[in-house]
Amino acid sequence: xxxxxxxxxxxxxxxxxxxxxxxxxxxxxxxxxxxxxxxxxxxxxxxxxxxxxxxxxxxxxxxxxxxxxxxxxxxxxxxxxxxxxxxxxxxxxxxxxxxxxxxxxxxxxxxxxxxxxxxxxxxxxxxxxxxxxxxxxxxxxxxxxxxxxxxxxxxxxxxxxxxxxxxxxxxxxxxxxxxxxxxxxxxxxxxxxxxxxxxxxxxxxxxxxxxxxxxxxxxxxxxxxxxxxxxxxxxxxxxxxxxxxxxxxxxxxxxxxxxxxxxxxxxxxxxxxxxxxxxxxxxxxxxxxxxxxxxxxxxxxxxxxxxxxxxxxxxxxxxxxxxxxxxxxxxxxxxxxxxxxxxxxxxxxxxxxxxxxxxxxxxxxxxxxxxxxxxxxxxxxxxxxxxxxxxxxxxxxxxxxxxxxxx
Numbered sequence: 001x002x003x004x005x006x007x008x009x010x011x012x013x014x015x016x017x018x019x020x021x022x023x024x025x026x027x028x029x030x031x032x033x034x035x036x037x038x039x040x041x042x043x044x045x046x047x048x049x050x051x052x053x054x055x056x057x058x059x060x061x062x063x064x065x066x067x068x069x070x071x072x073x074x075x076x077x078x079x080x081x082x083x084x085x086x087x088x089x090x091x092x093x094x095x096x097x098x099x100x101x102x103x104x105x106x107x108x109x110x111x112x113x114x115x116x117x118x119x120x121x122x123x124x125x126x127x128x129x130x131x132x133x134x135x136x137x138x139x140x141x142x143x144x145x146x147x148x149x150x151x152x153x154x155x156x157x158x159x160x161x162x163x164x165x166x167x168x169x170x171x172x173x174x175x176x177x178x179x180x181x182x183x184x185x186x187x188x189x190x191x192x193x194x195x196x197x198x199x200x201x202x203x204x205x206x207x208x209x210x211x212x213x214x215x216x217x218x219x220x221x222x223x224x225x226x227x228x229x230x231x232x233x234x235x236x237x238x239x240x241x242x243x244x245x246x247x248x249x250x251x252x253x254x255x256x257x258x259x260x261x262x263x264x265x266x267x268x269x270x271x272x273x274x275x276x277x278x279x280x281x282x283x284x285x286x287x288x289x290x291x292x293x294x295x296x297x298x299x300x301x302x303x304x305x306x307x308x309x310x311x312x313x314x315x316x317x318x319x320x321x322x323x324x325x326x327x328x329x330x331x332x333x334x335x336x337x338x339x340x341x342x343x344x345x346x347x348x349x350x351x352x353x354x355x356x357x358x359x360x361x362x363x364x365x366x367x368x369x370x371x372x373x374x375x376x377x378x379x380x381x382x383x384x385x386x387x388x389x390x391x392x393x394x395x396x397x398x399x400x401x402x403x404x405x406x407x
Contacts, residue, residue: 009406012156016119016379020047025062025116027103027155028372030123031069031095031144032199032333038067038099040106041368042117045376053211054382055181059373063110064365067102070094088143095125096148103153120157121375121399122146123367129162129173129276140172146402158375158399165385170392173274177205177216177389178377179370183361184329190352191326194315196344197366198222198334201275202311205389206323215323216389217271219314220264221280223334225303228285232295241300244339250301256292257302257309267310271318272391304340312347331356335363374398 007015024047029040042063048056073094083091099122107114124144130136146159162172180195186207187193195205202222206215223240230241241247261267266275292299315325328351334340335355345353356363377384383395390396 007406009403012403012406016156019045019118019376020380023047024118024376025112026119026121026372026376027106027117028121028123028368028370028375029099029103029106029149030367030371031099031125032367037069038102039364039368040065040067040102041365041372042106042110042112043369043372045373047380054377054380055178055209055211057182057373057376059182059369061362061365061369062112063106064362064368065102065106065109066364067098067105070098073098092143092145093148095143096145097152099124099144100149100152103149103155114153114155117153117155119372119375119379120149120153120155121161121371121373121378122149122157122159123161123371124159126276129274129278138166138171140166146400150402150404154404156379156404157402158378159402160400161371161374161384161398163400164398165390165392165396168392168394168396170385170387170390170396171218171272171274172390173218174203174205174216174389175374175385175398176367176370177207177214178211178384179373180205181207181211181214182373183366183369184356184359188327188359192324193327193329194319194325195329195331195356196311198307198330198332198337198340199367200224200227200277201280202307202334203274204311204314206319206325208323211383212386212388212395213323214386214389215271215319217314217318218274220267220275220310221303221307222332223337223340224277224280225285225288226300226307226337226340228282229295229300229303232285233297233300240333241337241339244304244337244341246297247301247304247337247339250297250299252305253292253298253302256288257305259291260288260302260306261309261313264310267313272387272389274390301339304337305343307334307340308343308347311344315348315351325351327352327354329354329356329359331361331363331366333364 124142166172
């Protein structure tokens with residue numbers, strides 16, 4: 001527990017309101033859809049004068065830390081579709097404590113005292129996202145109790161970012177495009193920028209100087225199928241295709257690829273749209289393995305090519321001519337896969353492909369930084385999603401506030 005003197009709730013609200021005029025120290029924390037660990041990013045966010053949209057804020061990454069999941073927690077997440085209500089509640093609580101530990105460890109590693117931190121933004125662990133599965137209600141579930149984080153860190157926490165967007169008629173994803181505008185700006189030396197996040201699911205943000213004109217949507221699989229295949233091919237010894245070696249060793253099954261691209265209905269849907277492992281997970285992989293005849297490096301190479309071609313098709317077919325990007329900034333775990341990056345560069349040519357690291361944002365830290373930015377926007381009352389990014393009926397201020405200890 002932090003040694004910060006206890007304050008009442010009104011004091012905390014006044015302190016958070018001050019962040020409009022002074023730099024804020026914010027920790028962004030999340031566990032990605034692949035649930036391979038927790039990322040925590042300690043950031044300094046400096047607001048710009050007369051910046052009504054908050055898009056000219058300057059963000060400095062002070063420290064980024066990858067914090068491992070407890071092995072038992074990871075097993076629970078992997079088997080979440082079959083666990084009961086009690087185990088689900090326990091997972092929610094234990095994840096909250098684990099996120100708190102990650103926040104504390106990241107701040108300690110940064111050299112800052114915990115009591116200097118103003119705010120935590122926790123995205124939690126995605127356990128379910130609707131993906132427009134036929135007959136399913138539009139909803140989602142993020143685990144990682146923010147009250148546990150607030151209690152253990154002594155800090156105010158903004159969490160559960162997707163829920164309010166869904167309540168306003170939105171997809172609940174993607175929710176980080178406004179953070180991409182803050183981090184990368186809409187135009188670079190090559191022209192308009194798009195930001196491609198290659199996490200478990202690939203999502204695209206096409207930037208514009210006006211937040212209301214930003215286009216954002218999920219494309220389809222990023223690393224989801226590649227990670228699963230790597231685990232199958234190595235009997236669980238690898239959790240992902242290290243350095244893209246397995247994909248580079250395979251040959252694309254062209255007939256399977258062509259049929260897959262032609263038959264995938266999600267690729268053709270117009271934005272706004274979002275998806276998850278419900279659509280691009282083990283069930284699809286089982287079907288692909290059946291069609292291909294086996295799980296091997298050729299199937300992994302085919303999945304990597306599908307990911308790259310789906311991204312290129314989305315840019316060409318789902319983005320209007322006046323919003324076409326000239327540069328694609330790539331972040332997320334897929335940016336570290338040379339085979340996937342090679343295929344992507346060829347697929348989206350002549351667009352320039354740039355890793356986010358080259359623009360000062362480490363590929364593996366982007367999402368942690370993004371949730372620090374979103375939390376900061378929330379306490380300032382600024383919207384973070386718009387109809388153009390999620391399909392919500394109106395701009396939406398995201399998240400819920402959990403107070404620290406108050407007297």
